[in-house]
Amino acid sequence: MSDTTSRALxxxxxxxxxxHWPGTELASRLGVxxxxxRRDVDRLRELGYRVESxxxxxxxxxxEAGSAVPPLLLTDDEAVTMAIGLRVAATQQLVGGPEVTLTALAKLEQVLPQALRRRVNALAASVQPPRIGDGPVVSPVVLGEIALATRDTERLRLRYIDAEGVESIRRVEPHALAPSGxxxxxxCWDLDREDWRTFRVDRIESVEHTRVLFPRREITDAEIEERVLIASSWSPQKVEGDAVMELxxxxMQDRFGPWSQGATAEGDTHTRWPIGGSDWREAMYAFLWIPEGVEYAMTFPDQDRAELREAVxxxxxxxxxxTPVARGERRP
Structure with a gap:
């Protein structure tokens, strides 16, 4: 393989x-x-790759997407089949890592011509794969667009509908896509709230690309995992209640950190914190995290309150x- 070909690849x-790559950065990376x-970009264009400058x-x-699938790789039918398969894998979590699936999906959809993209959208809408459980339906189109922006550190405008059905436009810097349950x-970093926010992708109605890049903010994988866990715990629960704390x-926010999400002030000296779980045992676990010495009152469904009282x-x-005799010992 010639140096010219290797460099073009x-x-x-x-x-x-x-x-998006600045020309100076590409030259530095390639050592040319x-x-x-510019000459290598022209060679790629001759091969069918649409490179905008x-x-x-x-x-x-x-x-950018060209007029045909770039050579080497796939026929039109193969590209459509692969795109649909990756979308199904991403929304169903069928492969061993969401990041790998979304990266592959983002790369493929980036170069799909519009005609093939329309075929993918039409077929994906008509194909109903067996769903794992009864989770909400996630738009593969929205998922793919967010995956692209997350990879490219591109700011987005989202049309988002919250749990109460209220619609809003959010300007965000996407940092991570993650499944939970x-x-x-x-x-993402919410530019208007100037804070981290976690949005359910199935509630994102549309995505608008801004082509504005941003520097990634410092956040560890552990912090991402914790924030996603917190967000997933605020989905509607079978058993819900409140703890009104003397804080x-x-x-309260200082002591609980990200877990203070959803808390509201009750006057100057008290805070209401919503809790919940799949049953009263899970909900009770939240009360155990209230700091030692902090008094609180609670709201809880009557039937579950009775079971909780009996257990306590x-x-x-x-x-x-x-204390029972230890195993293997005898009482004196």
Whole structure:
């Protein structure tokens, strides 16, 4: 393989891994001049790859959908089949890692011509694969667009409908897509709230690309996992209640961190914190996290309150009873 061919393939790989590249950055990565980059871009265009260029200090190159699937790779039918398969895998979580599925989906959909994209959308809408459980339906189109923007660190405008049915436009910097249970969540920096927010992807009605790039903010994988876990725990639960604590909202937020989500002030000295679970045992677990020494009142469904009272009274009796003889020992 000639140096020219190898360099063109290296350039193509770079264009596929990011949505926009400044010409100076490409030249630096490839170890060539910007003039050579321009010649290699022309070679890719001759092969059927649509590489758009923009002039100026902020200009550069980006790989766009062309008039046909780029050579090497796939026939039209193969591309459509693969795109549908990746969409199903992403929404059903059938392969061993959502990141791999979304990366592959983003790369393929980035270069699909509009005619093939329409075929994919039409077929995906008509194909109803067996669903895992009864989770909400996630739009594969929305999922794919968010995957692209997350990979490329591109700001988005989202049309979002919350749990109460209220619609809003959110300007966000997407940082991670993650599944939890049978739902997909987008962790992003909300530009209007100036804070992290986690949105359910099935509630995102549409995605608008801004072509404005952003520097990634520092956040660890552990923090992402925790925030997604918190967001998934606020889905409607079978058993729901409240704890009204003798803590101001600011104190409560300081002690609970991200887990203070949903808390509201009750005057200057108390805070209402919603809790819930699939049954009264899960809901009770939340009360155990209220800091030592903090008094609180609770709301709880009457039937579940009775079961909770019986379990707590039995636990108190067990604490007061003599400690059982250890296994293998005999009483004196």
């Amino acid at each position: 290296a350039l193509l790989n770079l264009l596929q891994t990011h949505r 001049t910007e003039r050579t980059v 923009s002039p100026g200090a902020a200009g550069g190159y980006r790989l 049978r739902k997909w969540f987008l962790l 101001s909202l600011a104190e 009274e039995r636990l108190l009796r067990a604490i007061d009873r003599p």
